[in-house]
Amino acid sequence: MAMINPAQFVREVIGEVKKVTWPTRKETVVTTIMVFIMVFLTAIFFFLVDQVLSFGVKQILGLGG
Incomplete structure (x- = not known):
């Protein structure tokens, strides 16, 4: 190893x-908003x-009220 x-x-x-x-400030803000939306x-x-x-599980097990 050198x-x-x-x-x-x-x-x-x-x-x-x-x-x-x-990234620019605008790109960072837009990307952050997109992440929150997703x-x-x-x-x-x-x-x-x-x-x-x-x-579905409640219906199958007969627990549905």
Whole structure:
């Protein structure tokens, strides 16, 4: 394994960080809002699936009131 001196390592890291394209503030806000919307829709979906399965199991086991 080749040894690399710390100064060269830091220079290479800085060079790589300069290649990164960082998102704009607007892109970050829009993406964050999209994530919250998808989390909300997923929560509703799984809630509904849970309710349907719960109802089905209660009917099968004769526990439905």
